[in-house]
Amino acid sequence: MSTQTVQKRRSGIMEVWHRLKKSPMAVVGLILIAVLFIMAIFANVIAPFTYSKQNLMHAFESPSSAYIFGTDEFGRDIFSRIVYGARISLQVGFIAVGISMFIGGFLGAVAGYYGGKIDNTLMRVMDILLSIPSILLAIAIAASLGPGLFNLMIAVGISAIPNYARIVRGSVLSIRGQEFVEAAKAVGSSDLRIIFKHIIPNCLAPIIVQATLGVATAILTAAGLSFIGLGIQPPIPEWGAMLSGGRSYIRDYPYMTLFPGLAIMITILALNFVGDGLRDALDPKLKR
């Protein structure tokens, strides 16, 4: 009996994991993300060269056994730079999403829970932010803060706040009216306690899905900002900046843009696979 209950207790997360495993795309996505993480963590072991080592003798070399992705205009190994770039991209992706999830989630929860004027004020501000294309917003913020890794994260993070605020507000609205929230009030819980202990845990599923997909968007936005020179500054290897750098040589040396582009594409694809898989796995209606 007791072992049975132990199994049952795990069922929440295990059940989701079980369903996630059934989706081949999600598994592929997870494996790719795992590879990316390994690349990022062990970049100094995996990369044959450092990201900034220049060797003008070997500039513009095509992919070969020594430089498997070739070299750029300064003779830097593109493969090494992509491996190190994974660090930057993952950092930017996850931290930016963290920023927007916490701020947006908190604002959305407050708006949804209290309703009325607070809701109206907060959501109209979010609407204003949403009315500006997010890339434009990120450009504006990045331009005013100046370039740099940290500012890039803030810019990308802020530009995505409204998405989270809306999603969290919607879920909170649907949960707020349920009887267990009233029951929690009836036992004397404070508002904050109700929001954090009763409401948020009940709307985690859409937040998790949005966050997973959001990491992809954040990486893409960050790459875009770096591409136009507002993000990471050379010589730090950012995939978007590498694309931008290779742009002038795209006719003669297409591999300079091909590989960073592929890296971005595969990462985004993997994250989207996982996000879609999670959405299906977390949807209780699809429970068989």
Add this chain to the structure above:
Amino acid sequence: MNERELLLDIQDLTIHYETEAGRVRAVEHLYLELGYGETLGFVGETGAGKTTTALGIMRLIPSPPGAYKGGKIIFRGEDLLAKSEAEMRSIRGGRIAMIFQDPMTSLNPVMTVDRQIAEMISLHRDVNETEALEQAVRMLEVVGIRPERAKDYPHQFSGGMKQRVVIAIALACDPALLIADEPTTALDVTIQAQVLELMKDLKRQYNTSMIMITHDLGIVAEICDRVAIMYAGRVVEYADTKTLFERHVHPYTEGLFNSIPDLEEDRDELKTIMGLMPDPTNLPTGCSFHPRCPYAVESCSRETPAFVEIEPGHRVACPVRAAAEKNGKERAS
């Protein structure tokens, strides 16, 4: 009215909801008394204001649109309407606990049941988390749930079991007053009987006073000491259960009793109260019941009936019937 000590004394309580459709007079000049250790049955149709009264006692009326328009809720000698929100938080759960109608939705689906009980305990008692969880498991045993199920989630329980968990939460801090809002409506009949039996036992064991909101007069007969009949936001008749079942006076109460089918009698149609509940945004003038009342006289549409005591502990808001009753008694003696 008599010497019994009152735990709860509601005087002239009025609660309105301001909606776009107009002012909903959910509770109008409501009087209610509850002594220590007593069970009060609170009977009325859907929309009569029973739940609003219950939430009103807890100060959980959603505001806006709800608002207290007057009256007092004296609980243990203190007016709850004068309390601050922080004071109310310690009263809710600690002194007054509530059982909600639908056990399916009144438990948090993503929290194990022992944690939900422990939350109540740690909010009101000075205990650490382990102790709270231990007490929670003990409470589960009190309501007849095996301790090894403590770590289960609500969806792993049946409806009756969930209602037991809800009862365990409500009683965890030994409240002086338990408000049960139709606790058995969502359950099927056999489970209803079990849950009622359990509540009856626990009430005795914990010496808790209870307000039992229901529209089932059978439940009232079974467990209540006193009954308040509510119609359109007012208590129209208040008496101890025996008196009410034997000598109800108000025409609405009479209608309720007449509508209970009699097994002995061969009838094709139930005897019902004619008409429908009035629109709460547009209550009839005078006595709200007069358009449906077979005894109505001309003055009923003008004068709001006073809530008068016709015999010790028996109050009625119907001057016409009260007078008739008095005359009948005088003639009999």
